[in-house]
Amino acid sequence: MIMIDWSGYIGLILQGALVTLQLTVMGCALAVVAAFAAGLGRVSRFMAIRMLATTYIEFFRGTSIFVQLFWAYFVLPFAGITLSPMQAGVLALGLNVGAYGAEVVRGAIKAIGREQREACVALNLTRRQAMRHVILPQALPLMLPTFGNNAIELLKGTAVVSLISLNDMTFQAQVVRAQTGSTLIPFVTILVLYFAMAWVISRGMRWLEHRVTRGLDGVRA
């Protein structure tokens, strides 16, 4: 029986974890921007903007993340846009999850009732001012729980990037498994790591939720 020096292999997996973390953070950032842009676009009073937003949402929800990733990495170069694997991964993940997030943004905005909108009209706010100062601050707490789910989905979705030669956590675990012949240890390691990352996202979102709803039923600090 040969003793395996696990520290080096665990190091490999941790390198992968860093890639997964990067993808998740940057993907989420892009997803939030895309979600708000498309979500607000969906409630725009201009039909062209509404249609553009709807097209984006339906397209990215209606096609697989694998296909989107392949397009970002293998097809875009034909259009003269060459992305690094990391850029392609962030782009595909961010736009994919952003499409789901856009519907969350739209739903939350729609959930703020007619009475609030009418108060804004009566106070002569512009549509933009009403959205910025009245509707969105109330809609945001409604979005956060689902945003948390979306962020965790994105984290778990990052594993697909190994298909475009990014050495993420799952990919590194496969490498370690191939080199050591051990299945249990690398897969237990990434199981724990994925769970830990998801847990951090989940707690972070709960904290954020607590922060933004605090004002709604207390005295201003």
Add this chain to the structure above:
Amino acid sequence: MTAPIIRIDNITKSFGRLTVLDGLSMNVMPGEKLALIGPSGSGKTTILRILMTLEHINGGQIEVDGGQLFHMEKAGALVPADERHLHTMREKIGMVFQHFNLFPHKCVLDNVTLAPMLTKGVPRADAEKNAMVLLDMVGLADKAKSMPSQLSGGQKQRVAIARALALSPKIMLFDEVTSALDPELVEEVLNVMRKLAEETDMTMLLVTHEMGFAHDFADRVLFFDRGKIVEEGKPDDIFSHPKQERTQAFLRKIIAAGHRV
């Protein structure tokens, strides 16, 4: 003779196949206190909502303070008003709603200062100073830092009145402002409105089921039924000697339901 501040000329309004207002015309003089009464569905609230541009009209014209409300002049012709025109017109009008519609995420003071700061560019310090004067007038200066959820219905409605006043409109619309309140809270809101009527020369239109208040408050009472003015006159005449059968029937029903006249 002074010109009317509101001139409603032959307007029609329908919701789908339901015609709510059919060729309604009426004038309101500057400073006049007008009470609109009538059964629900008679179109009285719709008139306020139209004046606040929350509803558009299907036909006719409305002139407010010398300008067309839903139309603007372009190359000598009247065309439908754009958003910018509606903005200038809305400056003249404020509205208080049945359900207060306060902003729940903002404290009382911020509810009052938001619109002056955003729409008129009033600096925060000035907006807050003015807001405190108004909150003091409605008896809620000590609640400036409270959140709306911590207030009673009557207090919320008084904040809503202060919020509308903060933009100093020439015309104030009160849409059943006490209907959503517990009976014991009605009086505090009515007191604020009495004070307002006495101390300002604002034009006020009031839709209400509080007949006693309408009697004391209004210079003129309009009785609406099915989108038409059935009868109008001085409060004493309408409430004590209604001429029309429908007015009489309505007032009988209201009294039977326990409302004071």
